[in-house]
Amino acid sequence: MSTQPIGIFDSGIGGTSIFKEIKALLPNEHTIYLADSFNAPYGNKTKREIIDLSIKNTELLIKKKCKLIVVACNTATTNAITTLRESYDIPFIGIEPAIKPAALSTQTKAIGILATKGTLSSELFHKTTDLYSDGIKVIEQVGEGIVALIEEGKTNSEEMKSLLKTYLKPMIEADIDYLVLGCTHYPYLIPLLLDMLPKHVKIIDSGQAVARQTKAVLEQRQLLNTTSTQGDNQFFSNGTIDVLNDILDGKYKVQYLKF
Numbered sequence: 602m603s604t605q606p607i608g609i610f611d612s613g614i615g616g617t618s619i620f621k622e623i624k625a626l627l628p629n630e631h632t633i634y635l636a637d638s639f640n641a642p643y644g645n646k647t648k649r650e651i652i653d654l655s656i657k658n659t660e661l662l663i664k665k666k667c668k669l670i671v672v673a674c675n676t677a678t679t680n681a682i683t684t685l686r687e688s689y690d691i692p693f694i695g696i697e698p699a700i701k702p703a704a705l706s707t708q709t710k711a712i713g714i715l716a717t718k719g720t721l722s723s724e725l726f727h728k729t730t731d732l733y734s735d736g737i738k739v740i741e742q743v744g745e746g747i748v749a750l751i752e753e754g755k756t757n758s759e760e761m762k763s764l765l766k767t768y769l770k771p772m773i774e775a776d777i778d779y780l781v782l783g784c785t786h787y788p789y790l791i792p793l794l795l796d797m798l799p800k801h802v803k804i805i806d807s808g809q810a811v812a813r814q815t816k817a818v819l820e821q822r823q824l825l826n827t828t829s830t831q832g833d834n835q836f837f838s839n840g841t842i843d844v845l846n847d848i849l850d851g852k853y854k855v856q857y858l859k860f
């Protein structure tokens with residue numbers, strides 16, 4: 602049993618999609634969320650830069666006494682989680698594009714994956730894709746510009762719609778029946794995506810799986826918070842706090858912090 606908080610970090614506000622799943626499954630846990638919006642997007646940075654930023658975020662969360670860290674960013678997970686696990690004793694939960702369930706379920710033998718350049722070019726992503734993509738067409742698409750627009754609060758803008766239209770076109774032409782969202786910012790695009798994709802296309806993201814894995818690891822290590830009161834959830838951003846506040850519907854305490 603541990604009342605210490607769960608730490609969560611992302612390059613910005615996208616990891617709140619993971620926070621919401623964790624909150625739904627583990628309402629009594631305290632959480633501390635770091636939005637590294639000042640350094641967003643991570644997707645076009647080098648592996649070394651992504652590792653250094655992930656270390657910076659991890660050290661702050663450890664200083665804030667977190668018992669487990671959720672790397673709520675596909676780009677940071679696929680580029681840095683191995684180094685983090687080798688460098689620190691506390692458990693890390695990562696998020697990777699859900700290629701496996703899509704590849705196992707596709708009927709059209711074509712799936713789409715939308716993610717950052719950093720994720721799609723990572724070794725970890727290639728390993729997983731190679732493992733499950735035998736006989737399946739995987740249409741990879743870098744979501745260039747998407748994270749920046751979401752960070753600016755322009756999720757439903759005309760600019761976003763036109764980017765998505767361009768990115769989805771080759772996938773629709775290839776007759777995909779699954780679209781994998783490989784970035785924690787993208788679940789906020791689901792209403793737009795559903796409007797643009799043919800009705801039979803299913804969208805998969807890994808948010809709930811990450812929450813379940815977080816719970817399982819806390820149980821295994823006897824770190825679950827078993828008190829019966831609602832957890833306290835704190836949010837820190839080193840960018841504009843308004844956008845983070847909006848995405849959380851003003852429900853939580855959001856503070857500016859330089860880190």
Ligand code: DGL
Pocket residue numbers: 611612613615616641642643644645673674675676677717720748783784785786
């Ligand atoms: N939320 C991050 C991810 O899951 C966004 C990466 C970025 O900042 O480019 O990959």
